[in-house]
Amino acid sequence: MSYKIGLADTTFARMDMARIAEKTLKENLEGVKILRYTVPGVKDLPVASKILIDDGCGIVMALGMPGDKPIDKVCAHEASQGLIQTQLITNKHIVEVFVYLDEGKDEKELLDIVKERTRKHALNAIALLRGRNNLQRFSGTGRRQGTKDVGEL
Amino acid sequence: MSYKIGLADTTFARMDMARIAEKTLKENLEGVKILRYTVPGVKDLPVASKILIDDGCGIVMALGMPGDKPIDKVCAHEASQGLIQTQLITNKHIVEVFVYLDEGKDEKELLDIVKERTRKHALNAIALLRGRNNLQRFSGTGRRQGTKDVGEL
Amino acid sequence: MSYKIGLADTTFARMDMARIAEKTLKENLEGVKILRYTVPGVKDLPVASKILIDDGCGIVMALGMPGDKPIDKVCAHEASQGLIQTQLITNKHIVEVFVYLDEGKDEKELLDIVKERTRKHALNAIALLRGRNNLQRFSGTGRRQGTKDVGEL
Amino acid sequence: MSYKIGLADTTFARMDMARIAEKTLKENLEGVKILRYTVPGVKDLPVASKILIDDGCGIVMALGMPGDKPIDKVCAHEASQGLIQTQLITNKHIVEVFVYLDEGKDEKELLDIVKERTRKHALNAIALLRGRNNLQRFSGTGRRQGTKDVGEL
Amino acid sequence: MSYKIGLADTTFARMDMARIAEKTLKENLEGVKILRYTVPGVKDLPVASKILIDDGCGIVMALGMPGDKPIDKVCAHEASQGLIQTQLITNKHIVEVFVYLDEGKDEKELLDIVKERTRKHALNAIALLRGRNNLQRFSGTGRRQGTKDVGEL
Numbered sequence: 086m087s088y089k090i091g092l093a094d095t096t097f098a099r100m101d102m103a104r105i106a107e108k109t110l111k112e113n114l115e116g117v118k119i120l121r122y123t124v125p126g127v128k129d130l131p132v133a134s135k136i137l138i139d140d141g142c143g144i145v146m147a148l149g150m151p152g153d154k155p156i157d158k159v160c161a162h163e164a165s166q167g168l169i170q171t172q173l174i175t176n177k178h179i180v181e182v183f184v185y186l187d188e189g190k191d192e193k194e195l196l197d198i199v200k201e202r203t204r205k206h207a208l209n210a211i212a213l214l215r216g217r218n219n220l221q222r223f224s225g226t227g228r229r230q231g232t233k234d235v236g237e238l
Numbered sequence: 239m240s241y242k243i244g245l246a247d248t249t250f251a252r253m254d255m256a257r258i259a260e261k262t263l264k265e266n267l268e269g270v271k272i273l274r275y276t277v278p279g280v281k282d283l284p285v286a287s288k289i290l291i292d293d294g295c296g297i298v299m300a301l302g303m304p305g306d307k308p309i310d311k312v313c314a315h316e317a318s319q320g321l322i323q324t325q326l327i328t329n330k331h332i333v334e335v336f337v338y339l340d341e342g343k344d345e346k347e348l349l350d351i352v353k354e355r356t357r358k359h360a361l362n363a364i365a366l367l368r369g370r371n372n373l374q375r376f377s378g379t380g381r382r383q384g385t386k387d388v389g390e391l
Numbered sequence: 392m393s394y395k396i397g398l399a400d401t402t403f404a405r406m407d408m409a410r411i412a413e414k415t416l417k418e419n420l421e422g423v424k425i426l427r428y429t430v431p432g433v434k435d436l437p438v439a440s441k442i443l444i445d446d447g448c449g450i451v452m453a454l455g456m457p458g459d460k461p462i463d464k465v466c467a468h469e470a471s472q473g474l475i476q477t478q479l480i481t482n483k484h485i486v487e488v489f490v491y492l493d494e495g496k497d498e499k500e501l502l503d504i505v506k507e508r509t510r511k512h513a514l515n516a517i518a519l520l521r522g523r524n525n526l527q528r529f530s531g532t533g534r535r536q537g538t539k540d541v542g543e544l
Numbered sequence: 545m546s547y548k549i550g551l552a553d554t555t556f557a558r559m560d561m562a563r564i565a566e567k568t569l570k571e572n573l574e575g576v577k578i579l580r581y582t583v584p585g586v587k588d589l590p591v592a593s594k595i596l597i598d599d600g601c602g603i604v605m606a607l608g609m610p611g612d613k614p615i616d617k618v619c620a621h622e623a624s625q626g627l628i629q630t631q632l633i634t635n636k637h638i639v640e641v642f643v644y645l646d647e648g649k650d651e652k653e654l655l656d657i658v659k660e661r662t663r664k665h666a667l668n669a670i671a672l673l674r675g676r677n678n679l680q681r682f683s684g685t686g687r688r689q690g691t692k693d694v695g696e697l
Numbered sequence: 698m699s700y701k702i703g704l705a706d707t708t709f710a711r712m713d714m715a716r717i718a719e720k721t722l723k724e725n726l727e728g729v730k731i732l733r734y735t736v737p738g739v740k741d742l743p744v745a746s747k748i749l750i751d752d753g754c755g756i757v758m759a760l761g762m763p764g765d766k767p768i769d770k771v772c773a774h775e776a777s778q779g780l781i782q783t784q785l786i787t788n789k790h791i792v793e794v795f796v797y798l799d800e801g802k803d804e805k806e807l808l809d810i811v812k813e814r815t816r817k818h819a820l821n822a823i824a825l826l827r828g829r830n831n832l833q834r835f836s837g838t839g840r841r842q843g844t845k846d847v848g849e850l
Contacts, residue, residue, distance in 0.1 A: 094836050099850045101837035122829040123836050125821045128777065128793060132784035133829065139788065150837075156797075159774055162312055165281065167781035169320040172285035173327060174785060176292065181281060185309075196850050209278045217275040217286070224247050224276050225254035225303075238252045238349050315465055318434065322473040325438035326480060329445065334434060338462075362431045370428040370439070377400050377429050378407035378456075391405045391502050468618055471587065475626040478591035479633060482598070487587060491615075515584045523581040523592065530553050530582050531560035531609075544558045544655050621771055624740065628779035631744035632786060635751065640740060644768075668737045676734040676745065683706050683735050684713035684762075697711045697808050 088214055089118045091137030091145035097126040098150035100196065102182065102203050106146050109207035114214075127151055127183065128160055131167030138175045144214045145179045146206060150199070153187035161185070178213045182206045184231065202231030241367055242271045244290030244298035250279040251303035253349065255335065255356050259299050262360035267367075280304055280336065281313055284320030291328045297367045298332045299359060303352070306340035314338070331366045335359045337384065355384030394520055395424045397443030397451035403432040404456035406502065408488065408509050412452050415513035420520075433457055433489065434466055437473030444481045450520045451485045452512060456505070459493035467491070484519045488512045490537065508537030547673055548577045550596030550604035556585040557609035559655065561641065561662050565605050568666035573673075586610055586642065587619055590626030597634045603673045604638045605665060609658070612646035620644070637672045641665045643690065661690030700826055701730045703749030703757035709738040710762035712808065714794065714815050718758050721819035726826075739763055739795065740772055743779030750787040756826045757791045758818065762811070765799035773797070790825045794818045796843065814843030 090110055094103040103121055110117050120142055122133040127149035134145040147168055151161035161183055168179050182203050189195030209230075212219040227235040243263055247256040256274055263270050273295055275286040280302035287298040300321055304314035314336055321332050335356050342348030362383075365372040380388040396416055400409040409427055416423050426448055428439040433455035440451040453474055457467035467489055474485050488509050495501030515536075518525040533541040549569055553562040562580055569576050579601055581592040586608035593604040606627055610620035620642055627638050641662050648654030668689075671678040686694040702722055706715040715733055722729050732754055734745040739761035746757040759780055763773035773795055780791050794815050801807030821842075824831040839847040 096835040096840040123832040220276040223249040373429040376402040526582040529555040679735040682708040
């Protein structure tokens, strides 16, 4: 079995998220083929993701680290809207992995969140690529990425 | 009479909303066929719903439990915009069933809201599937889902 | 002369706005044909309006009474965006008639606003249906619906 | 040389902005043909503008005076989003001329802003219609419409 | 090797950003062909960018300086949404270069930001035009435009 997965990332981010994603994907999906696309910031991710899908990717991970100012939140919001539109145009999932620069209480915690969120969403991407019922056993179990799962009520 | 209904749900939610929806649908619509699709979070619901409709569903329920932080509200807003766009592309209804994690005063109340809102919207989905005048007798009667109806003025 | 007008309304509203609209339309447009479509809430109005237009309506009135909580305002905003998109897809007007549950100082005033806004917008719908210059004599005259006209500067 | 320009305006506005626009256009563009379209409020402008372009207008001015309440700002925002979408669908410019009812310190100042903004944007519309380099000599010169130009840094 | 790059700018901006961009592009991309398009404000940039792409540009820089009032932020937000939509329609990148009039503590600093952001994004545009892996060596290195790079965590 062979899959083509796109990784769209940014030069704005403060960590090479695509490298983490690539490592997790390769360890967990035999024969996976990775296509990378690097853009300046999160607002450039929608069209990059679209081009990756047009080039044959079955799924894309859109990786970014928006800043901590109000304008950065607006940028991330616009990027997210664009990523959803891209999915509706292409009929493919784009797993958005955004970590805000003010999410951690210090750089150490921020790094941990980035690594964990990217790794867990890479596993989500594989599951989604395998079909629509692969995540069903986790339905409503309060799963989180980058922070602790909160569990079922 | 036979109908195909899609249920798109998330692993982020803290309750298996699709199970409640499925139970209500089966009890109230003979011969209903259910297609499930489980995604990580609410922002993944639009394309999942679109694919369910492309696979023959006459209507989809998009089930999610957004978090209680400001960023979670933004995510839900983006998801809702995407769900409306999906409906306009497909000409099918998507019944959005979102329950915010901070809606109830405690876990017990939250659970009750989730169950009741899901159940009532499953009935709405059946009515919408049956045609555009099935809910007309309730026009302007102040119906709510998950909280008490407020009634007509 | 015969016209087909769509009325999309909700079960969430606290008054049967479609009945008021229908009465005004029938009194003021001979031979008018009304198609109704009732949905749960305002976010379901865009696709309902689109289907009404696809079924031959030359114009649609989208009738709703959004709630008074912040989340309700967001829902109404999403609905409005969807209604504008629907108009751009179909090249037909959709007259949005939204009355917020917190617009009146009491139930009596709220009722008056609903009736008056619905009635006036029904007349607007007829004018728009008749052609693009039917409202021109009122250009810039500060007309309001549901509250007093404010007049020209 | 002959041009067809659309003027979409509202009955909500408190001044006949289209009359000012028409006067300026006629004084400054020989042989101009004006098509008018009057709608109730700013949210009705996107589809009206689209229809004007479909009817042969090379450019449209969308004229409106949104109210001074928070809900009015949201309406104007939705209208603006729709006008941008319309431009992307049609590949034509729509010059948005919005004046908020709370922009002036009194009615006199408000009137002056409306007149000046409409007049200056009518000239912009003519320049845009003539080609993509007609405004180039003013690039980055801090031009404003309705208030004083702020100039180059 | 020959490339066609579009520069869309505004008369609202307080500096001729296109001139800076053009200089950087010409110094760094031999045989580059520049197409300019000047519009009144940032909300006019999406359709201008689309037309530049339709006229053969492989990439566009959308240059603007939004004002410092709340309404100006909303305008810039709408423009950004439109620019993302344009990219999804055309499958081409549009590098948004927006500098807010309140970004610098004085005019001198503002000028420096404009120059530096425009220059750096012109280099980004060249890199993007050359292919999807040209920026990959900078992935996650915390690059900024107009302010100091923040570096990798």
